[in-house]
Amino acid sequence: MVLIQVALDIIELDRALLIAKEAVLGGADWIEAGTPLIKSEGMNAIRKLREAFPQKTILADMKTMDAGAIEVEMAAKSGADVVAILARADDVVISEALRSAKKYGVRLMVDLISIDEPEARAQELVALGVDLINVHVGIDRQMTGKSPLEMLSKISREIDAEIAVAGGLKPETAQEAVAMGADIVIVGSYIIHSDNVAQSAKNIRHAVDSLCSASGLGSDSGVSFSQKSQEEEIFDIFRRVSSPNISDAMHRKGAMCGISTLFPGRKIVGRAVTVRTLGGDWAKPVEAIDLCGKNDVIVIFNSDRNMAMWGGLATKTAANRGVAGLVVDGAVRDMDEIKKLSLPIFAANVVPNAGDPKGLGEINCEITCGGQIVNPRDFIVADDSGVVVVPKEKAYEIARRAEEVWKKEQRILDEIDKGQSMSSVLELLKWEKQK
Numbered sequence: 001m002v003l004i005q006v007a008l009d010i011i012e013l014d015r016a017l018l019i020a021k022e023a024v025l026g027g028a029d030w031i032e033a034g035t036p037l038i039k040s041e042g043m044n045a046i047r048k049l050r051e052a053f054p055q056k057t058i059l060a061d062m063k064t065m066d067a068g069a070i071e072v073e074m075a076a077k078s079g080a081d082v083v084a085i086l087a088r089a090d091d092v093v094i095s096e097a098l099r100s101a102k103k104y105g106v107r108l109m110v111d112l113i114s115i116d117e118p119e120a121r122a123q124e125l126v127a128l129g130v131d132l133i134n135v136h137v138g139i140d141r142q143m144t145g146k147s148p149l150e151m152l153s154k155i156s157r158e159i160d161a162e163i164a165v166a167g168g169l170k171p172e173t174a175q176e177a178v179a180m181g182a183d184i185v186i187v188g189s190y191i192i193h194s195d196n197v198a199q200s201a202k203n204i205r206h207a208v209d210s211l212c213s214a215s216g217l218g219s220d221s222g223v224s225f226s227q228k229s230q231e232e233e234i235f236d237i238f239r240r241v242s243s244p245n246i247s248d249a250m251h252r253k254g255a256m257c258g259i260s261t262l263f264p265g266r267k268i269v270g271r272a273v274t275v276r277t278l279g280g281d282w283a284k285p286v287e288a289i290d291l292c293g294k295n296d297v298i299v300i301f302n303s304d305r306n307m308a309m310w311g312g313l314a315t316k317t318a319a320n321r322g323v324a325g326l327v328v329d330g331a332v333r334d335m336d337e338i339k340k341l342s343l344p345i346f347a348a349n350v351v352p353n354a355g356d357p358k359g360l361g362e363i364n365c366e367i368t369c370g371g372q373i374v375n376p377r378d379f380i381v382a383d384d385s386g387v388v389v390v391p392k393e394k395a396y397e398i399a400r401r402a403e404e405v406w407k408k409e410q411r412i413l414d415e416i417d418k419g420q421s422m423s424s425v426l427e428l429l430k431w432e433k434q435k
């Protein structure tokens with residue numbers, strides 16, 4: 001039977017206990033005191049989990065790098081059944097941790113996070129006598145598109161030890177991991193940030209069990225899952241999250257100033273076709289429409305915010321072409337006409353007077369729009385809160401991080417809905433900066 005471990009990577013103990021309870025209802029077998037919880041609450045987190053779940057296996061994710069014996073001893077004495085330390089630690093640290101694990105009757109898991117040659121290190125660890133190997137890609141590396149499955153497919157063929165796997169797993173990837181030979185599936189974010197923790201744990205349980213019960217399935221089972229391209233994944237996420245979620249994910253960078261929606265409720269998600277123009281000259285903005293494909297957004301800098309370089313005729317042409325939207329650091333006009341069309345428009349100003357088509361300016365060059373640098377093909381997300389630009393080189397990582405922000409907020413909203421106050425959910429007083 002493949003085991004499911006819920007990783008409580010949460011800094012508030014009461015929330016962690018609540019989420020653990022829901023995850024167990026959904027089918028989690030092992031409960032992990034995640035490293036952030038241990039750093040926030042110390043060994044008390046393990047004691048409280050032991051007390052609340054006397055029958056469950058409790059894992060302490062210590063991420064130990066030194067002083068192997070004492071760290072394992074502390075976790076064991078607090079009630080852990082399994083203690084996780086780092087494969088990057090010296091062999092002498094691992095041996096000390098093993099000695100302590102034997103002495104206090106716990107099992108030792110060693111985590112391959114950020115190891116350069118994981119197969120070779122896994123062999124060494126098994127030779128040292130560790131009980132479990134965790135094939136793991138950490139949270140920050142996940143955001144850049146790394147998954148533990150490639151590492152798992154190599155390691156599971158090579159080593160003779162119980163194998164756990166962790167790193168952004170969801171039902172599809174948990175199932176793939178089982179098909180590749182994982183014995184323990186560790187899941188954090190997908191379960192703990194869900195607004196229905198029990199159901200999310202159930203989804204993992206179902207994915208894992210349905211594969212286990214299908215006869216003859218193994219690493220050559222031919223089980224396959226539809227793969228989205230990275231671009232499709234970015235679009236999917238940006239359509240789901242908000243511009244504030246993205247701004248949070250970018251540590252407050254990327255938000256344009258002084259540009260807002262003309263038509264609330266219309267959202268843009270697309271890639272920039274940039275235009276720089278001068279003093280209301282509308283030739284380049286209008287020519288840019290003919291260069292646009294589906295999912296393209298025209299982003300314009302005009303040096304004069306009191307002279308419109310966009311109006312009803314341009315809007316009609318852009319709408320007919322299927323342009324995703326318009327963002328203008330400058331002015332537009334003809335509101336009575338453009339409001340009848342569905343094109344989302346974000347602008348700095350609306351004025352009645354227009355410039356002339358002189359052909360000054362450039363298309364698809366670097367521009368500054370609303371105080372932010374925009375390059376051709378950068379991602380633009382604009383909604384009722386404003387406009388953010390995401391550099392194309394960082395788009396996948398930012399999308400993944402924004403999705404995490406969104407999921408965390410959904411979970412907190414759910415707890416507020418159930419009667420808690422925002423400050424109690426987030427333990428604001430405890431986490432105020434100490435003077």
Ligand SMILES: O=C(CO)[C@H](O)[C@H](O)COP(=O)(O)O
Pocket residue numbers: 007008009034035061136137138139166167168169186187188189190
């Ligand atoms: O140890 C961890 C991070 O270092 C996490 O607990 C582990 O990666 C599982 O969480 P997620 O499913 O969110 O990746």
